[in-house]
Amino acid sequence: MARFHTLTVTDVHKTIRDAVVLTLAPMGGDFDFVQGQYLTFRRDFDGEELRRSYSICAGKDEGILQVGIKRVDGGTFSTWVNENIKVGDQMEAMQPMGSFHTATSENDGKSYLAFAGGSGITPILSILKTVLTREPNSEFTLVYANRGVSSIMFREELEDLKNLYLGRLTIIHILETDSQDIDLFTGRVDVEKCALLFKHWIDIKSVDMAYICGPEPMMLTISKSLKDHGLDDNQIKLELFASGQPGRAKRKAKSVDAASHTGTTKATIIMDGSTRSFTMPKDGVTLLEAAIENNIDAPFACRAGVCASCRAKLLEGEVEMVANHALEDYEVEQGYILTCQCYPMSDKIVVDYDQ
Numbered sequence: 001m002a003r004f005h006t007l008t009v010t011d012v013h014k015t016i017r018d019a020v021v022l023t024l025a026p027m028g029g030d031f032d033f034v035q036g037q038y039l040t041f042r043r044d045f046d047g048e049e050l051r052r053s054y055s056i057c058a059g060k061d062e063g064i065l066q067v068g069i070k071r072v073d074g075g076t077f078s079t080w081v082n083e084n085i086k087v088g089d090q091m092e093a094m095q096p097m098g099s100f101h102t103a104t105s106e107n108d109g110k111s112y113l114a115f116a117g118g119s120g121i122t123p124i125l126s127i128l129k130t131v132l133t134r135e136p137n138s139e140f141t142l143v144y145a146n147r148g149v150s151s152i153m154f155r156e157e158l159e160d161l162k163n164l165y166l167g168r169l170t171i172i173h174i175l176e177t178d179s180q181d182i183d184l185f186t187g188r189v190d191v192e193k194c195a196l197l198f199k200h201w202i203d204i205k206s207v208d209m210a211y212i213c214g215p216e217p218m219m220l221t222i223s224k225s226l227k228d229h230g231l232d233d234n235q236i237k238l239e240l241f242a243s244g245q246p247g248r249a250k251r252k253a254k255s256v257d258a259a260s261h262t263g264t265t266k267a268t269i270i271m272d273g274s275t276r277s278f279t280m281p282k283d284g285v286t287l288l289e290a291a292i293e294n295n296i297d298a299p300f301a302c303r304a305g306v307c308a309s310c311r312a313k314l315l316e317g318e319v320e321m322v323a324n325h326a327l328e329d330y331e332v333e334q335g336y337i338l339t340c341q342c343y344p345m346s347d348k349i350v351v352d353y354d355q
């Protein structure tokens with residue numbers, strides 16, 4: 001099964017000076033997506049293949065596939081896209097992935113709250129548009145943090161949406177450097193600012209679901225503030241774009257096989273309906289690396305436990321997952337692992353990429 005598919009770029013426009021929005025037409029593969037999911041692209045740079053994930057910013061009912069890519073200083077892929085991509089070019093991407101979403105229902109009348117920082121707006125824009133279209137009785141509050149006015153991605157589109165969904169969509173821009181009429185809206189989103197927002201602007205008690213996507217320290221601060229103000233873990237969804245810290249919910253080895261004294265593991269991989277086995281060391285090589293070394297075309301992207309491209313289910317044996325920023329706790333409970341972060345603990349493991 002081909003994991004990567006060709007997409008033709010049908011539109012390119014700048015949303016701010018250093019970020020482009022690409023509209024893509026798939027030439028094969030099923031690119032039906034759920035709001036909040038991302039695409040993983042690949043490209044060779046001087047003989048080295050890089051894979052980068054970008055969230056879909058289109059709503060589910062818009063009938064288009066769009067991503068927004070912000071140029072990172074010194075960043076290889078994002079700079080290449082921002083400086084080179086033009087209409088008619090072709091890109092390669094995997095089918096949409098990710099679980100940064102919750103189900104919508106026409107009869108629901110929910111209150112959603114989202115915090116986005118910088119390019120973290122992309123999946124939230126997709127969620128926001130989908131929810132407001134599909135749930136006529138729901139309302140959405142977006143708190144969008146940026147350095148200044150000139151770095152607000154999708155500024156005009158957000159204004160248009162506010163007018164379209166008058167009374168159902170509230171947008172609060174927090175700007176780090178540009179001052180605004182209301183003092184509270186200037187500066188960084190920290191614990192104090194969250195507390196004041198929840199006191200004066202956001203009815204936190206009525207919030208059913210919260211989404212956060214942005215720089216990691218900001219996400220951790222907001223997540224803690226939400227919990228301090230009464231939300232529980234399953235009311236908060238996080239999407240991390242890059243990782244600097246160990247993640248939550250590591251899958252620790254529960255009971256290392258008593259007979260496990262050898263330094264190697266027999267790994268069995270089920271993928272695309274076929275089963276392959278190989279022997280790998282218990283130390284020094286992740287399950288993903290070992291699979292690739294053994295010529296198995298296992299899926300991956302970030303290799304940092306941030307995206308879930310390499311997700312698989314552990315059917316037998318024990319592994320240690322050293323970082324996890326992508327799987328939900330319930331997925332870990334069900335046996336799902338990020339193979340890029342896993343080292344075998346038992347003499348035999350069986351891993352299924354097809355589930």
Ligand SMILES: Cc1cc2nc3c(=O)[nH]c(=O)nc-3n(C[C@H](O)[C@H](O)[C@H](O)COP(=O)(O)OP(=O)(O)OC[C@H]3O[C@@H](n4cnc5c(N)ncnc54)[C@H](O)[C@@H]3O)c2cc1C
Binds near residue numbers: 067122123
């Ligand atoms: C699930 C997911 C969704 C995402 N969605 C989006 C999105 O919608 N929009 C978006 O803009 N981004 C998104 N990202 C982030 C994106 O995938 C990339 O991480 C980002 O664009 C940077 O990639 P790059 O190749 O340009 O930078 P890289 O080349 O990876 O560089 C990143 C940083 O590291 C520095 N660096 C690189 N090499 C070195 C070195 N050798 N020594 C020291 N420093 C170095 C660079 O200067 C730069 O600051 C998402 C990430 C994930 C995981």
